[in-house]
Amino acid sequence: xxxxxxxxxxxxxxxxxxxxxxxxxxxxxxxxxxxxxxxxxxxxxxxxxxxxxxxxxxxxxxxxxxxxxxxxxxxxxxxxxxxxxxxxxxxxxxxxxxxxxxxxxxxxxxxxxxxxxxxxxxxxxxxxxxxxxxxxxxxxxxxxxxxxxxxxxxxxxxxxxxxxxxxxxxxxxxxxxxxxxxxxxxxxxxxxxxxxxxxxxxxxxxxxxxxxxxxxxxxxxx
Amino acid sequence: xxxxxxxxxxxxxxxxxxxxxxxxxxxxxxxxxxxxxxxxxxxxxxxxxxxxxxxxxxxxxxxxxxxxxxxxxxxxxxxxxxxxxxxxxxxxxxxxxxxxxxxxxxxxxxxxxxxxxxxxxxxxxxxxxxxxxxxxxxxxxxxxxxxxxxxxxxxxxxxxxxxxxxxxxxxxxxxxxxxxxxxxxxxxxxxxxxxxxxxxxxxxxxxxxxxxxxxxxxxxxx
DNA sequence: CAGTCACGTGACCGATAAGTCACATTATAG
DNA sequence: CTATAATGTGACTTATCGGTCACGTGACTG
Numbered sequence: 001x002x003x004x005x006x007x008x009x010x011x012x013x014x015x016x017x018x019x020x021x022x023x024x025x026x027x028x029x030x031x032x033x034x035x036x037x038x039x040x041x042x043x044x045x046x047x048x049x050x051x052x053x054x055x056x057x058x059x060x061x062x063x064x065x066x067x068x069x070x071x072x073x074x075x076x077x078x079x080x081x082x083x084x085x086x087x088x089x090x091x092x093x094x095x096x097x098x099x100x101x102x103x104x105x106x107x108x109x110x111x112x113x114x115x116x117x118x119x120x121x122x123x124x125x126x127x128x129x130x131x132x133x134x135x136x137x138x139x140x141x142x143x144x145x146x147x148x149x150x151x152x153x154x155x156x157x158x159x160x161x162x163x164x165x166x167x168x169x170x171x172x173x174x175x176x177x178x179x180x181x182x183x184x185x186x187x188x189x190x191x192x193x194x195x196x197x198x199x200x201x202x203x204x205x206x207x208x209x210x211x212x213x214x215x216x217x218x219x220x221x222x
Numbered sequence: 223x224x225x226x227x228x229x230x231x232x233x234x235x236x237x238x239x240x241x242x243x244x245x246x247x248x249x250x251x252x253x254x255x256x257x258x259x260x261x262x263x264x265x266x267x268x269x270x271x272x273x274x275x276x277x278x279x280x281x282x283x284x285x286x287x288x289x290x291x292x293x294x295x296x297x298x299x300x301x302x303x304x305x306x307x308x309x310x311x312x313x314x315x316x317x318x319x320x321x322x323x324x325x326x327x328x329x330x331x332x333x334x335x336x337x338x339x340x341x342x343x344x345x346x347x348x349x350x351x352x353x354x355x356x357x358x359x360x361x362x363x364x365x366x367x368x369x370x371x372x373x374x375x376x377x378x379x380x381x382x383x384x385x386x387x388x389x390x391x392x393x394x395x396x397x398x399x400x401x402x403x404x405x406x407x408x409x410x411x412x413x414x415x416x417x418x419x420x421x422x423x424x425x426x427x428x429x430x431x432x433x434x435x436x437x438x439x440x441x442x443x444x
Numbered sequence: 445c446a447g448t449c450a451c452g453t454g455a456c457c458g459a460t461a462a463g464t465c466a467c468a469t470t471a472t473a474g
Numbered sequence: 475c476t477a478t479a480a481t482g483t484g485a486c487t488t489a490t491c492g493g494t495c496a497c498g499t500g501a502c503t504g
Contacts, residue, residue, distance in 0.1 A: 005451070027341060032253040035492065045453040046493080056492065088437065117395070119249065152438040159427050160436055162396045163389060170388035173339075178380065205381050213435035214382055215310065216374040227481070258461065267483040272463065 002062055006052035017042045017052070018066070025063055026107035030120050035059070057122065064115045067108040068130050074101045087145030092207045094141075095168055096200070102172045103194065109172060138164050167206065175199055224284055228274035239264045239274070240288070247285055248329035252342050257281070279344065286337045289330040290352050296323045309367030314429045316363075317390055318422070324394045325416065331394060360386050389428065397421060 006014065020041045024033045035056055039049045053059045078097045083090060102109040115126045139161045145151040151160065179195055228236065242263045246255045257278055261271045275281045300319045305312060324331040337348045361383045367373040373382065401417055 008450090029251050029254070029341075032251065034490080036490070047453055047495080048451075050493065051451070119251075149438055151436050152434075155431065155436050156427055158400065159396075159424065159431070162392065163428070163431060163436075166388055166392035166396075167385060170384065170392075174381075174384045174388075202381065205378055206385070209377065209381070209385060209435065210431075211435045211437035212374075213431065213433045214373050214377050214385075215433035216371055230481090256461070257463090268463080268485095269465080269483055270481080273481070278462065 002053050002058065003051065009052075013042075013044075017044070017049075018063075021059060022063055022067070022107050022111065025060060025114075026110040029114060029118060030056075030060060030122075033060075061122065061126070063111055064126055065129065067105075067111045068133075070105065070108055071101055071112065074105075083144060083148070087141070087148060087150035088207050088211045090141065091164065091210070092203055095171070095203050095206065098168055099171045099175060099199070099203075103175065106172075113169065113172070135161060135165060163210070167210075171202070171206075175202060178202060224275050224280065225273065231274075235264075235266075239266070239271075240285075243281060244285055244289070244329050244333065247282060247336075248332040251336060251340060252278075252282060252344075255282075283344065283348065285333055286348055287351065289327075289333045290355075292327065292330055293323055293334065296327075305366060305370070309363070309370060309372035310429050310433045312363065313386065313432070314425055317393070317425050317428065320390055321393050321397060321421070321425075325397065328394075335391065335394070357383060357387060386432070389432075393424070393428075397424060400424060 017038070020038050024038050035049060036046065039046050075097055081090060081093050112130065114120060115123070116130055139157060142151065142157045142160045146153055146157065179198060239260070242260050246260050257271060258268065261268050297319055303312060303315050334352065336342060337345070338352055361379060364373065364379045364382045368375055368379065401420060
């Protein structure tokens with residue numbers, strides 16, 4: 001954790017440092033991200049930085065936890081629907097809100113993702129704090145979906161969790177591509193008018209595929 | 223491309239350098255991967271290396287193309303079945319062979335993946351050579367599946383391609399996790415006895431989900 | 445006013461990186 | 475054997491990194 005000195009800083013300065021550091025660790029992996037670059041951009045002395053943070057790892061873990069907490073706050077602020085609406089309807093909500101976060105906070109999203117899937121030092125340290133929470137959350141959801149009769153009981157819950165998590169994460173790449181935006185455009189401030197209707201349609205289609213599959217052998221088409 | 227000097231090298235030496243470089247670029251991203259480390263392990267002088275390769279980028283692009291070519295060779299050597307067996311059966315074959323490659327050549331697989339999805343320099347340069355080939359291949363497959371009547375014509379082909387590609391790639395993480403192996407065990411030589419039956423079952427389940435979905439509302443359960 | 449203490453500063457350190465170059469070694473050829 | 479070309483070598487340069495430290499500054503205290 002950062003020193004108290006860091007939190008004593010004027011809000012503007014503290015936020016500037018935080019934002020620049022987030023941008024740095026979102027753009028580069030742990031080893032390549034440069035403290036020197038951050039302090040240069042933030043126009044503070046290197047020595048000052050090391051009065052705020054113990055070392056590079058201290059900053060990194062702080063940012064990962066910050067990003068994770070922001071995502072949790074984001075999801076909870078958009079109040080979840082009741083489970084009774086059914087598994088796939090609930091999942092659709094989760095997809096939309098999760099993707100909404102990824103689109104509106106691409107840097108935070110990138111940091112979380114790199115921390116969980118990347119070849120990062122301290123990955124295990126971070127993994128227990130982060131990934132298991134998300135995986136477990138979806139896993140519980142799947143279990144509930146099975147017991148509610150929404151999910152085919154022949155489906156292995158681990159596999160279902162994998163499919164859902166993987167696709168939810170993949171949307172981070174698919175949606176911008178589909179909308180003809182390059183991901184870097186999203187990193188900068190001022191999102192360039194996202195066609196939310198097109199995004200909603202992606203969710204509809206994806207949920208349909210998850211529920212009914214892509215095969216044409218089913219009863220009737222969507 | 224490397225200089226002719228590199229290809230004039232005795233096979234053993236050239237292969238040693240190649241393998242060590244592959245291991246380096248599979249373990250670390252472009253910036254962190256160290257030429258100094260490679261030449262030290264290969265026991266050649268730094269100057270020699272720079273007689274083989276123009277610079278770091280030259281080596282990197284060579285490795286990416288090598289890895290990609292090896293994967294193509296691998297897939298073509300395992301002769302593809304005829305399309306008439308149906309889209310999902312064909313897809314199952316593709317999943318198995320692709321995962322087989324990833325499991326037996328984790329370093330090559332890692333390099334390809336990093337080159338395509340990572341925040342790498344020269345990504346665009348490489349992307350056109352690599353990713354589009356794979357995406358297009360699956361896209362064509364989907365088109366064929368639709369025209370054959372195997373795929374619900376209401377499904378958007380782009381979305382289907384995304385789902386398939388994303389899940390196929392995700393298997394790289396899911397399979398070892400499911401088998402209780404850590405991915406680094408696979409990097410070293412001598413794969414520690416993979417339970418192929420369990421792997422086959424994963425493919426079966428995944429293909430089932432892709433074809434019929436996870437919902438229980440379908441006709442009968444698998 | 446002097447003293448103290450939190451904070452700011454940037455030159456500096458050791459390590460390591462990519463890339464160079466003058467020179468040594470080896471292979472080939474006349 | 476000698477001359478020429480190809481290849482091998484590692485100390486060196488320039489740059490950047492994470493991190494340190496002796497010192498400067500400015501606000502509060504008695």
